Amino acid sequence: MAIRERDPHTGHMTIGHEWNGITELNRPVPTPVWWFLGAAALFSVVFWVLMPAWPLGDTYTRGLLGVDQRTTVVQKLAEAEQQQAGWRRRIAAADFAEIEADEALMRVVRGAGSALFGDNCSACHGAAGRGGPGYPSLVDDAWLWGGAPESIAETLRVGVNAPHPDTRVSEMPAFGHDQILDREAILQVAAYVRSLAEPVSAAASHSQAVAAGKEIFAANCAACHGDNGQGNSDAGAPNLSDSFWLYGGDPQTVFRTIFYGRKGHMPAWEHRLAELERKILALYIRDLRSWPEGARR
Amino acid sequence: MFGFHYRLERHSIALAVAIILVASVGGAVEIAPLFTIDETVEHAPDMRLYTPLELAGREVYIREGCYACHSQMIRTLRDEVERYGPYSLAAESQYDHPMLWGSKRTGPDLARIGGKYSDEWHFAHLFNPREVVPESVMPAYRWLSRNELSTDDLGRYLAALRKVGVPYSDDMVAHAADDAHGQATPDSARARGVAGRYGEPTNIRAFDGDPGRLTEMDAVIAYLQILGQLTKAAYGSAPDAGE
Numbered sequence: 455m456a457i458r459e460r461d462p463h464t465g466h467m468t469i470g471h472e473w474n475g476i477t478e479l480n481r482p483v484p485t486p487v488w489w490f491l492g493a494a495a496l497f498s499v500v501f502w503v504l505m506p507a508w509p510l511g512d513t514y515t516r517g518l519l520g521v522d523q524r525t526t527v528v529q530k531l532a533e534a535e536q537q538q539a540g541w542r543r544r545i546a547a548a549d550f551a552e553i554e555a556d557e558a559l560m561r562v563v564r565g566a567g568s569a570l571f572g573d574n575c576s577a578c579h580g581a582a583g584r585g586g587p588g589y590p591s592l593v594d595d596a597w598l599w600g601g602a603p604e605s606i607a608e609t610l611r612v613g614v615n616a617p618h619p620d621t622r623v624s625e626m627p628a629f630g631h632d633q634i635l636d637r638e639a640i641l642q643v644a645a646y647v648r649s650l651a652e653p654v655s656a657a658a659s660h661s662q663a664v665a666a667g668k669e670i671f672a673a674n675c676a677a678c679h680g681d682n683g684q685g686n687s688d689a690g691a692p693n694l695s696d697s698f699w700l701y702g703g704d705p706q707t708v709f710r711t712i713f714y715g716r717k718g719h720m721p722a723w724e725h726r727l728a729e730l731e732r733k734i735l736a737l738y739i740r741d742l743r744s745w746p747e748g749a750r751r
Numbered sequence: 752m753f754g755f756h757y758r759l760e761r762h763s764i765a766l767a768v769a770i771i772l773v774a775s776v777g778g779a780v781e782i783a784p785l786f787t788i789d790e791t792v793e794h795a796p797d798m799r800l801y802t803p804l805e806l807a808g809r810e811v812y813i814r815e816g817c818y819a820c821h822s823q824m825i826r827t828l829r830d831e832v833e834r835y836g837p838y839s840l841a842a843e844s845q846y847d848h849p850m851l852w853g854s855k856r857t858g859p860d861l862a863r864i865g866g867k868y869s870d871e872w873h874f875a876h877l878f879n880p881r882e883v884v885p886e887s888v889m890p891a892y893r894w895l896s897r898n899e900l901s902t903d904d905l906g907r908y909l910a911a912l913r914k915v916g917v918p919y920s921d922d923m924v925a926h927a928a929d930d931a932h933g934q935a936t937p938d939s940a941r942a943r944g945v946a947g948r949y950g951e952p953t954n955i956r957a958f959d960g961d962p963g964r965l966t967e968m969d970a971v972i973a974y975l976q977i978l979g980q981l982t983k984a985a986y987g988s989a990p991d992a993g994e
Binding site for chain 1: 780783784787788789790827828829832833834836838866867868869870871872875876882883884885886986
């Protein structure tokens, strides 16, 4: 330890330590620092009184302001709902057709729906609602369970093959895997199914298979998909005679669908989204189709 | 007035002890009382236990570092409650050892991801996130569907958790490996064992679509599908929070 000594140039004491020939003057703490320390101490005393602060065994001092983050967020949510009360009430009261005819309300639907769709639906159906293999596009005209807003809202509520007690149930059997049809028969019915969507090209190339496939179809598939493959929205059986394919319309994918079956799953949203939110989403989804390609996010 | 401090500074051990004492004031005042204050952990009588398969998935979640980008903690903020659902309660992670609340939010919060998407979606998304979410920056975890799940240490894992307060029964500990297989093999005798021990609402499915093999993918999806589903306590206390 070095000896504390007086600095000859300034007349102040040094702190008594030397770093490679450099020593430091021992000066008092500047007055403004004392002020800040004092103010901070005073502030904390005031805060202890106002806010939840001190632990007392199995409880704690609550503070005079009674601040609690949980009640704060509940209040904020209630305030937001209050602010939106005007359109919330109108959308809740009106039926789908009235809202769709009301441009002002549809502007609200587009704003609120976009956020809801992005948070909840876009993971499967895509940010633009175009879907993908196994996840239906929401911007085309093909609807497994019907495209009326009431049907969409109901699908949102109960889901498809979901744990919800009222869930929509739909399962395409595994005709090959469960040995209902042999490989040859599946190839024939696949050819027939593809010919429904593209009558000219498919029929020309496999006319024999198509004819055989038609009989197999009538015996095995028509119960759900209809005699002409037009589908049945009560059973969630897709229309096979249009150009929309949920899993893909190439020969391999159609074969795979028939061989292994399909059982799509859409979660039920009744417990996750409020009724009003589901109503907005149903309207938003229907509206999405009318947006020009570039305007969809 | 600095006389004491001058003397303290000149004794390194005493200074170190004094620093530790001062620095622990924050911990003593802010952390320690949480163990004694009654309302820290809410009462959740319907709280379920993680099944062995879900626990194994939790281990994979930790191993792959999912917590580095995904939090499991919905804060008491309006935007988070509107996006993810009711704010997280301490009771919901009372059996989490260690807790995986996280604080880095590169991806979405996962506290209530259970049941939000289908098993098929989780499989596709873990296998290659871009397949279902083109704009995703999440890495692909393809090996999860290749790796067989190791189940032989699950019994000891449950026993260890019991030591820190998770109420697993002897029966659960003894059948841990069987239950892990059973949960991913619906309609089997082992599946009925899982439902009996862990309750009817337990998800019993072939999570990766293949009941024949038990993979790490099965475990991770089983874990993700239970997040936020162990208790309904958060939905009861805050009726407005579902908005």
